Amino acid sequence: xxxxxxxxxxxEISFFTQAGEIKAVNNISLQLKDGEVLGxxxxxxxxxxxxxxxxxxxxxxxxxxxxGNIRFNNHTIETMGKKELQKIRGKEVxxxxxxxxxxxxxxxxxxxxxxxxxxxHTNKTKKEAKERAVELLGLVGMNEVxxxxxxxxxxxxxxxxxxxxxxxxxxxxxxxxxxxxxxxxLDATIQAQILELLLQIKKKNSMSIIxxxxxxxxxxxxxxxxxxxxxGRIIEYxxxxxxxxxxxxxxxxxxxxxxxxxxxxxxxxxxxIKGSPVDLLNPPLGCxxxxxxxxxxxxxxxxxxxxxxxxDDHYTACWLLEKKLWS
Amino acid sequence: xxxxxxxxxxxxxxxxxxxxxxATITFFLMNLVPGGPFLSEKNLSPQITEVMNDKYxxxxxVIIQYKNYMIKLAQGDxxxxxxxxxxxxxxxxxxxxxxxxxxxxxxxVLAITIGIAMGVVAAISKGKLVDRLLTIFSTxxxxxxxxxxxxxxxxxxxVKLRILPTYGLxxxxxxxxxxxxxxxxxxxxxxxLLRTTMLDVLDQDYIRTARSKGLSEFQVLVKHGLRxxxxxxxxxLGPMIAYILTxxxxxxxxxxxxxxxxxxxxxxxxxxxPMIMGTTIxxxxxxxxxxxxxxxxxxxxxxxxxxx
Amino acid sequence: xxxxxxQEKLMHKNPFSFQLNSDDFLPxxxxxxxxxxxxxxxxxxxxxxxxxxxxxxxxxxxxxxxxFFLAFTIxxxxxxxYDQQIRGSENLRPFEYSEQELNLKSQGETVVPHxxxxxxxxxxxxxxxxxxxxxxxxxxIVASIIVLVIGAIYGSIAGFFxxxxxxxxxxxxxxxxTVPDILIIIxxxxxxxxxxxxxxxxxxxFSQLEVLGPGLTSIFITFSLLYWVGMARIIRAQVVxxxxxxxxxxxxxxxxxxxxxxxxxxxxxxxxxxxxxxxxQIPTAIFTESFLSFIGLGVAAPMPSLxxxxxxxxxxxxxxxxxxxxxxxxxxxxxLSFNLFGDGLQEVFDPKLKEKR
Numbered sequence: 004x005x006x007x008x009x010x011x012x013x014x015e016i017s018f019f020t021q022a023g024e025i026k027a028v029n030n031i032s033l034q035l036k037d038g039e040v041l042g043x044x045x046x047x048x049x050x051x052x053x054x055x056x057x058x059x060x061x062x063x064x065x066x067x068x069x070x071g072n073i074r075f076n077n078h079t080i081e082t083m084g085k086k087e088l089q090k091i092r093g094k095e096v097x098x099x100x101x102x103x104x105x106x107x108x109x110x111x112x113x114x115x116x117x118x119x120x121x122x123x124h125t126n127k128t129k130k131e132a133k134e135r136a137v138e139l140l141g142l143v144g145m146n147e148v149x150x151x152x153x154x155x156x157x158x159x160x161x162x163x164x165x166x167x168x169x170x171x172x173x174x175x176x177x178x179x180x181x182x183x184x185x186x187x188x189l190d191a192t193i194q195a196q197i198l199e200l201l202l203q204i205k206k207k208n209s210m211s212i213i214x215x216x217x218x219x220x221x222x223x224x225x226x227x228x229x230x231x232x233x234x235g236r237i238i239e240y241x242x243x244x245x246x247x248x249x250x251x252x253x254x255x256x257x258x259x260x261x262x263x264x265x266x267x268x269x270x271x272x273x274x275x276i277k278g279s280p281v282d283l284l285n286p287p288l289g290c291x292x293x294x295x296x297x298x299x300x301x302x303x304x305x306x307x308x309x310x311x312x313x314x315d316d317h318y319t320a321c322w323l324l325e326k327k328l329w330s
Numbered sequence: 331x332x333x334x335x336x337x338x339x340x341x342x343x344x345x346x347x348x349x350x351x352x353a354t355i356t357f358f359l360m361n362l363v364p365g366g367p368f369l370s371e372k373n374l375s376p377q378i379t380e381v382m383n384d385k386y387x388x389x390x391x392v393i394i395q396y397k398n399y400m401i402k403l404a405q406g407d408x409x410x411x412x413x414x415x416x417x418x419x420x421x422x423x424x425x426x427x428x429x430x431x432x433x434x435x436x437x438x439v440l441a442i443t444i445g446i447a448m449g450v451v452a453a454i455s456k457g458k459l460v461d462r463l464l465t466i467f468s469t470x471x472x473x474x475x476x477x478x479x480x481x482x483x484x485x486x487x488x489v490k491l492r493i494l495p496t497y498g499l500x501x502x503x504x505x506x507x508x509x510x511x512x513x514x515x516x517x518x519x520x521x522x523l524l525r526t527t528m529l530d531v532l533d534q535d536y537i538r539t540a541r542s543k544g545l546s547e548f549q550v551l552v553k554h555g556l557r558x559x560x561x562x563x564x565x566x567l568g569p570m571i572a573y574i575l576t577x578x579x580x581x582x583x584x585x586x587x588x589x590x591x592x593x594x595x596x597x598x599x600x601x602x603x604p605m606i607m608g609t610t611i612x613x614x615x616x617x618x619x620x621x622x623x624x625x626x627x628x629x630x631x632x633x634x635x636x637x638x
Numbered sequence: 639x640x641x642x643x644x645q646e647k648l649m650h651k652n653p654f655s656f657q658l659n660s661d662d663f664l665p666x667x668x669x670x671x672x673x674x675x676x677x678x679x680x681x682x683x684x685x686x687x688x689x690x691x692x693x694x695x696x697x698x699x700x701x702x703x704x705x706f707f708l709a710f711t712i713x714x715x716x717x718x719x720y721d722q723q724i725r726g727s728e729n730l731r732p733f734e735y736s737e738q739e740l741n742l743k744s745q746g747e748t749v750v751p752h753x754x755x756x757x758x759x760x761x762x763x764x765x766x767x768x769x770x771x772x773x774x775x776x777x778x779i780v781a782s783i784i785v786l787v788i789g790a791i792y793g794s795i796a797g798f799f800x801x802x803x804x805x806x807x808x809x810x811x812x813x814x815x816t817v818p819d820i821l822i823i824i825x826x827x828x829x830x831x832x833x834x835x836x837x838x839x840x841x842x843x844f845s846q847l848e849v850l851g852p853g854l855t856s857i858f859i860t861f862s863l864l865y866w867v868g869m870a871r872i873i874r875a876q877v878v879x880x881x882x883x884x885x886x887x888x889x890x891x892x893x894x895x896x897x898x899x900x901x902x903x904x905x906x907x908x909x910x911x912x913x914x915x916x917x918x919q920i921p922t923a924i925f926t927e928s929f930l931s932f933i934g935l936g937v938a939a940p941m942p943s944l945x946x947x948x949x950x951x952x953x954x955x956x957x958x959x960x961x962x963x964x965x966x967x968x969x970x971x972x973x974l975s976f977n978l979f980g981d982g983l984q985e986v987f988d989p990k991l992k993e994k995r
Binding site for chain 3 (some may be wrong): 345347348351352356359360361362363364406424435469470472473475476477478481482484485489572576578580582584595598599601603606610613614618619621
Binding site (some may be wrong): 092093098105109111118120124 | 539
């Protein structure tokens with residue numbers, strides 16, 4: 004069995020705003036093995052980004068880790084200081100954000116944004132860092148690299164910029180790469196190229212990847228495990244094929260029904276999930292999905308179900324599964 | 331690059347036209363004065379009348395005088411002063427402007443450095459006590475007219491405490507009160523503007539990227555934050571120069587500084603019309619050229635701005 | 639008792655074992671009434687209520703109203719007038735009486751005290767400061783109305799019709815924008831001094847305006863010639879932006895007339911910008927007037943202005959320092975209040991700004 008690169012236990016993250024405490028991440032536990040690709044799916048506001056930013060200690064004010072611990076690559080993240088965190092960010096764990104057009108500094112050349120991270124984390128001279136930058140841009144599939152280095156973000160297309168972002172993220176060969184909706188803003192063809200690129204690099208560098216997305220086609224393409232998040236909780240977790248073909252939670256089923264399937268021969272109807280996400284300021288007493296759940300029971304409104312193991316590596320938190328025990 | 335040169339040429343033509351326009355407006359406005367600008371009701375000494383007549387043709391129709399004035403102006407000749415017994419206005423402006431420029435330069439440096447520092451500090455401590463105090467300061471600084479600040483400083487440091495000189499510019503201590511007075515508003519303005527732009531920038535995705543790269547807080551704030559936030563400040567340089575120049579009218583009067591601003595007010599009260607015209611055109615030229623420089627600078631610094 | 643406590647403790651730890659029964663697994667009936675409803679309020683109602691929450695702006699507004707009230711009512715019944723020179727009562731300190739006044743008092747007559755003393759000509763400073771305040775307010779309001787009318791009309795025409803017309807109109811604005819306004823104001827007030835005096839003497843209508851003096855007249859002229867360009871630019875930008883909005887395009891596609899688009903869609907969306915820009919124009923105008931009066935180019939004597947009062951008081955800075963306080967504090971409070979009020983309005987009309995401040 005591979006060792007764990009990442010081990011999150013009972014993590015709770017809250018944002019303390021004027022309106023009150025917003026529980027963005029509510030008691031999640033998660034393990035990631037070396038070289039594993041994990042997908043995290045969920046609607047916007049489900050806490051998937053906050054949870055993964057916390058691995059880098061990147062939660063913005065007024066957010067705070069209230070409880071739980073994060074062990075990443077032999078570091079205890081939640082107790083680390085600012086300076087220590089800076090040392091692992093971009094080096095051992097790095098991130099690729101959703102919109103490449105806004106995620107790069109418009110006033111700095113691509114080269115300087117790439118070189119600064121290399122210089123920050125290695126002992127390379129400026130010249131060596133530049134050589135590494137050239138190598139990296141080649142790795143992500145760019146031509147005329149020397150010329151590209153001097154150019155500014157506005158001279159690139161979205162797909163090209165995302166390649167630059169990936170090059171920056173890979174600069175110090177991190178153990179873990181977080182891709183936060185990294186392909187969402189791109190055209191479908193570019194999206195496929197970028198995913199392909201990520202997989203290639205993953206094999207070469209033996210790193211782990213967390214793919215944050217709301218797109219099941221991305222999951223199906225590259226992920227080994229999937230965590231489905233709703234209202235700050237992981238409500239279902241399992242191997243990709245389990246989640247896609249044998250989902251147990253009503254929310255996961257709903258999400259899948261709302262996703263178009265291009266290979267299906269039957270003319271399937273897309274079914275939207277009714278209602279809107281929960282108000283995290285006043286989270287419901289019971290299961291957060293209960294107000295929108297078609298099979299909602301009395302108990303669902305009253306208390307939160309526990310995780311129920313279905314098979315190896317597949318668990319979910321739903322009262323319906325308890326019901327089967329009772330009846 | 332070619333589009334930049336084209337842009338520079340275009341803006342230059344624009345600026346020249348504006349200066350020409352201001353000179354024209356100045357000339358014709360001054361002709362509303364009975365007797366015209368070159369012959370006010372003052373008793374002119376014969377030699378001044380002679381020089382004036384020689385230059386502009388005092389008995390010619392206004393339009394010919396205008397033509398003569400513009401030709402002289404194009405050659406850089408602003409004429410002669412009436413009060414100063416026929417002294418060349420160019421000489422007076424040169425002499426007095428050097429003094430004003432010294433005060434103005436120190437003011438600009440002070441206003442920009444402290445203003446930027448205050449803006450950055452306010453932005454990164456948003457909502458905290460420091461931020462509130464700085465916001466109160468900049469709100470006050472923008473509301474209080476410069477003559478009020480000047481009198482307040484004068485009363486406190488000159489009359490009550492008697493620790494700072496208030497008259498003239500004979501030592502470096504003499505610079506303190508005038509420079510503080512002039513720097514107050516631009517400082518407050520820059521602090522407020524920078525706070526807004528800095529907060530805006532710190533919210534941007536690329537700042538998050540910079541943090542995720544593990545850069546030090548200093549690198550994030552200065553290299554990625556300040557650098558982007560500071561560009562809008564450049565556009566304020568033009569108005570700031572204009573503010574400091576007109577502010578010098580008041581400050582030089584109050585602190586008895588022998589600069590161009592005080593001279594200008596003196597020429598207004600003494601109805602030295604050629605001097606008023608000359609100074610107006612000179613000051614306007616400085617303001618317009620500053621706007622021109624700022625405009626070009628802005629385009630050069632920010633590669634994104636489309637040149638059309 | 640103890641048992642009950644234990645049970646409760648256990649319940650918190652593990653709710654399942656105690657509460658679960660088969661009834662819990664029956665379908666819940668009403669899980670959909672958790673959808674919240676929002677109260678509908680009118681636009682102006684909302685603006686009004688969110689303004690009430692802006693404490694600073696609200697205080698500023700109260701101060702403005704109070705200053706207006708003082709400046710326009712007290713001079714109506716006050717004992718002294720702004721140009722009345724009381725012989726023998728020169729250079730009095732606040733609440734000080736001259737010998738004559740003391741005599742009158744001892745005879746049992748009531749003598750109204752000089753709240754802020756008198757100036758070198760024996761004029762009551764309090765009423766002069768009030769009159770100066772009045773001048774400042776009038777200048778601020780009139781000048782910004784001029785700016786509003788010219789700027790809003792010009793800007794909305796350019797923005798609405800667009801094309802070549804817009805291009806030409808905005809080029810003109812560009813040129814005017816680069817003209818240094820203070821210099822032109824000074825130039826105007828210098829050159830208009832004589833011709834205006836002639837005009838005042840000849841024409842009955844213009845003689846009414848004499849109190850304004852060439853300084854104020856040139857301020858108004860300059861504002862109508864130069865200052866509106868800022869307003870015009872803002873309004874044009876807004877109109878152009880609004881024109882591109884989907885709902886305007888939709889209205890057009892549905893065959894709405896130009897008048898309907900302007901009155902039903904454009905104006906209501908512009909009104910916030912117009913109000914805010916106009917309000918923020920007022921302190922600029924007041925500032926300019928006091929500046930001019932301070933350097934001796936504003937209102938004509940004996941009419942006081944806060945700027946000229948400060949300039950007069952500068953003469954006696956060593957012996958009568960207190961005389962500087964009233965006019966300078968007054969002008970600062972007025973400008974500050976209008977600034978804060980305008981900022982508050984801006985936040986109310988453009989809530990996105992609020993986050994940053």
